[in-house]
Amino acid sequence: MPHAPAPAISRRDFLSTGAKLGTALLAAPYLMRAASAGGGSDSLNVALIGCGEQGRVLLNACLKIPNIRFRAVCDIWPYNRRYGERLLKKFGHDPVPYEDYRELLASTPDLDAVLIATPDFMHSEHTVAALRAGKHVYCEKLMSNTVSGARAMVAASRETGKLLQIGHQRRSNPRYLYARDRIVNGDRLLGRVTNSTAQWNRAVTEDLGFPANQGLSEAVLHKYGYGDMHEFRNWRWFKKYAGGVISDLGAHQIDIFNFMLGTYPTSVIAAGGRDYYTTHEWYDNVFAIYEFPTPSGLVRTQYQVLTTTSAGGGYHEYFMGDQGALKMSENPKYTKLYREARAPDWDAYVSQGLILRPGSGEGAPPPVKPWEKPHARLAGLSHASGAVDVRESAELSAWDMPVTLDKAIHQPHLENFFDSIRGKDTLHSPGEVAFATAVTVLKVNEAVAARKMLAFAPDDFKA
Amino acid sequence: MSRLAFRHEAMATYFEIELEGADPAYGRAAAAAAFRELDRLEGELSRYVESSDISRANRLAAGASTVIGDDAMECLLVAAGVAASTGRAFDPAYASGPGESGAPAFALDPAAHVLTARSSPLRLDLGAVGKGFALDRLAGVLREWGVGSALLNSGGSTALALGSRGAEGGWAVAMGEAPHRRQLRLRGTALSGSGVAVKGAHVVDPRSGRAATRAERAWAHAPNAALADALSTAFFVMSDAEVAAFCAEHEGVGAALARPDGSLALHGTLAAGPYE
Numbered sequence: 001m002p003h004a005p006a007p008a009i010s011r012r013d014f015l016s017t018g019a020k021l022g023t024a025l026l027a028a029p030y031l032m033r034a035a036s037a038g039g040g041s042d043s044l045n046v047a048l049i050g051c052g053e054q055g056r057v058l059l060n061a062c063l064k065i066p067n068i069r070f071r072a073v074c075d076i077w078p079y080n081r082r083y084g085e086r087l088l089k090k091f092g093h094d095p096v097p098y099e100d101y102r103e104l105l106a107s108t109p110d111l112d113a114v115l116i117a118t119p120d121f122m123h124s125e126h127t128v129a130a131l132r133a134g135k136h137v138y139c140e141k142l143m144s145n146t147v148s149g150a151r152a153m154v155a156a157s158r159e160t161g162k163l164l165q166i167g168h169q170r171r172s173n174p175r176y177l178y179a180r181d182r183i184v185n186g187d188r189l190l191g192r193v194t195n196s197t198a199q200w201n202r203a204v205t206e207d208l209g210f211p212a213n214q215g216l217s218e219a220v221l222h223k224y225g226y227g228d229m230h231e232f233r234n235w236r237w238f239k240k241y242a243g244g245v246i247s248d249l250g251a252h253q254i255d256i257f258n259f260m261l262g263t264y265p266t267s268v269i270a271a272g273g274r275d276y277y278t279t280h281e282w283y284d285n286v287f288a289i290y291e292f293p294t295p296s297g298l299v300r301t302q303y304q305v306l307t308t309t310s311a312g313g314g315y316h317e318y319f320m321g322d323q324g325a326l327k328m329s330e331n332p333k334y335t336k337l338y339r340e341a342r343a344p345d346w347d348a349y350v351s352q353g354l355i356l357r358p359g360s361g362e363g364a365p366p367p368v369k370p371w372e373k374p375h376a377r378l379a380g381l382s383h384a385s386g387a388v389d390v391r392e393s394a395e396l397s398a399w400d401m402p403v404t405l406d407k408a409i410h411q412p413h414l415e416n417f418f419d420s421i422r423g424k425d426t427l428h429s430p431g432e433v434a435f436a437t438a439v440t441v442l443k444v445n446e447a448v449a450a451r452k453m454l455a456f457a458p459d460d461f462k463a
Numbered sequence: 464m465s466r467l468a469f470r471h472e473a474m475a476t477y478f479e480i481e482l483e484g485a486d487p488a489y490g491r492a493a494a495a496a497a498f499r500e501l502d503r504l505e506g507e508l509s510r511y512v513e514s515s516d517i518s519r520a521n522r523l524a525a526g527a528s529t530v531i532g533d534d535a536m537e538c539l540l541v542a543a544g545v546a547a548s549t550g551r552a553f554d555p556a557y558a559s560g561p562g563e564s565g566a567p568a569f570a571l572d573p574a575a576h577v578l579t580a581r582s583s584p585l586r587l588d589l590g591a592v593g594k595g596f597a598l599d600r601l602a603g604v605l606r607e608w609g610v611g612s613a614l615l616n617s618g619g620s621t622a623l624a625l626g627s628r629g630a631e632g633g634w635a636v637a638m639g640e641a642p643h644r645r646q647l648r649l650r651g652t653a654l655s656g657s658g659v660a661v662k663g664a665h666v667v668d669p670r671s672g673r674a675a676t677r678a679e680r681a682w683a684h685a686p687n688a689a690l691a692d693a694l695s696t697a698f699f700v701m702s703d704a705e706v707a708a709f710c711a712e713h714e715g716v717g718a719a720l721a722r723p724d725g726s727l728a729l730h731g732t733l734a735a736g737p738y739e
Contacts, residue, residue: 027543032570034528034577053499060507063576064530090533091576209492211608332513406519408532 051084124149154463166434191323244282476618553697557669595692624649679721
């Protein structure tokens with residue numbers, strides 16, 4: 001990381017939230033110059049196109065990765081662009097701000113890579129231009145809101161020989177990799193996987209607004225393809241800018257069907273609609289059922305995305321087999337392994353260190369909200385009291401995997417991208433693989449509109 | 464003038480924003496933007512989120528370092544400032560294991576955004592400063608939206624006033640119980656209360672490791688909510704004389720300490736009133 005001169009212990013450091021305090025509260029005993037970690041020869045110059053909500057997530061993750069130097073930021077909205085600039089300057093970067101990505105690409109010749117976090121309908125244009133300018137590209141998912149847009153991105157990557165990573169970050173999450181390689185494959189703790197369900201249920205959200213003095217002019221909005229500020233801020237709701245909720249939320253998890261099952265589906269049937277929101281064009285709830293032909297047999301999977309309720313346990317992907325089941329989520333508290341009673345004993349796996357006993361994993365405590373203090377427990381109700389709990393049938397015990405993701409959620413995927421540029425790794429979500437996911441996802445919208453089961457041909461997944 | 468109120472759950476409590484004089488649709492959008500920032504901050508600062516900076520810091524061995532985000536760094540700097548200036552009456556790392564004798568449990572390099580553990584295990588907990596820190600950030604979002612007058616609070620225990628509420632000269636907040644209840648007007652400052660009445664005996668005196676002996680509530684008044692939040696916890700475990708001395712030494716800070724009879728001992732900026 002870049003290192004500025006030794007920090008002065010200024011009042012600003014402690015009162016940066018705004019107001020003045022007459023006498024500074026000096027934290028001197030807590031301040032210490034850290035040993036320099038950066039400055040290596042494998043430093044990479046990068047730029048960010050799109051400094052909105054997702055761009056900020058990528059920025060915050062990148063700032064924790066050594067030897068990444070931001071040279072430029074780009075956003076058509078000054079309000080977002082300034083946020084990116086300000087944050088980077090606090091970390092000692094000096095990015096040049098741009099409104100137009102073409103100018104950025106033309107004026108920053110020594111860039112190694114471009115990160116793209118713009119609305120989906122611009123992904124293809126931004127990615128193809130950056131690849132043709134000789135930059136490696138990390139582009140947010142869904143790689144495009146159209147199959148043809150996604151295909152053009154893969155073609156540009158092949159033509160230029162530059163890397164294209166798509167932001168399906170679960171593919172670099174150590175817990176997901178462990179689950180696929182060690183649990184589902186490897187020792188096959190689930191036995192034969194027969195079914196899978198996945199969901200993302202999200203509470204009602206309001207349309208996004210904008211500070212009254214920060215609106216873009218009609219001329220600027222039209223220049224960049226937006227109808228008005230409302231559409232610019234709420235692009236996900238509109239068919240010309242986005243792929244709908246199945247793309248916004250579903251893409252991550254449908255990608256995990258492909259990732260975990262190691263193949264692509266042969267069919268999809270789906271239903272959905274815009275039944276709640278009056279300001280959306282896209283469906284606000286969608287259900288889809290896929291059929292995956294795996295070497296062990298057919299796996300039928302069901303996906304649901306709801307945007308009017310958080311009920312039903314948040315977001316997860318659940319893989320079910322005849323000997324066990326695996327519930328996966330980016331949230332470790334929703335990640336669990338369950339053993340079927342007919343499965344061989346799992347104690348050997350515990351002694352091998354493959355899995356952890358129920359209640360002993362890092363993700364083991366039930367979901368507790370941050371800063372919640374533990375409540376006093378009533379005496380005599382301890383499970384250790386020896387009293388037998390009488391109920392209809394025993395619940396399956398919840399086992400854990402000994403894997404922790406102690407980084408920002410997107411950090412391993414960005415590290416995989418940067419290390420692949422350096423020749424030290426290979427991409428976890430290259431354009432070709434993400435193309436297949438885009439095809440898998442976007443077909444759902446077709447099936448909803450057609451109101452019938454649609455078939456995939458194997459060639460559909462080839463870019 | 465119209466008053467609008469919005470509420471959101473985060474950080475194991477509720478946050479409220481009361482706006483004055485804003486168009487209802489615009490006010491709702493501004494509050495929603497502030498609450499999105501709150502949810503983002505929760506992911507950065509919570510020790511219960513596996514991938515947060517604080518969780519990662521708590522896994523460091525003594526002597527090891529990690530790069531942390533700007534939110535965690537700023538919040539920790541406020542916490543460290545209060546810890547140092549109160550002689551650890553407030554300490555965000557009070558539950559940490561042994562480290563170098565006399566040294567704090569962690570060290571910060573603000574320019575490099577690096578945190579170094581100096582104790583093992585490090586047990587950072589921003590529970591007594593994070594909510595106030597979040598309030599300051601929410602006020603920042605509202606200011607960006609051009610909201611000039613608002614009262615924000617977290618869980619009813621820390622209140623931050625943005626602006627002066629027009630002709631009324633401030634946002635009314637009250638401390639204590641009748642007949643000793645005191646109401647004052649906040650203008651651009653924050654007031655935070657700490658006590659055992661709502662959540663049970665949970666305040667540990669980091670200096671002794673034992674539960675604080677104070678039985679009545681303590682309030683801190685400060686230029687921002689992060690300081691008010693942390694100082695109210697510090698004041699709760701400090702003696703009356705220590706609180707009085709702290710307020711005398713630090714401009715912009717006030718304290719109210721409830722006596723057993725319910726009356727309030729007032730110090731610093733809270734000594735003069737005016738009260739209503």
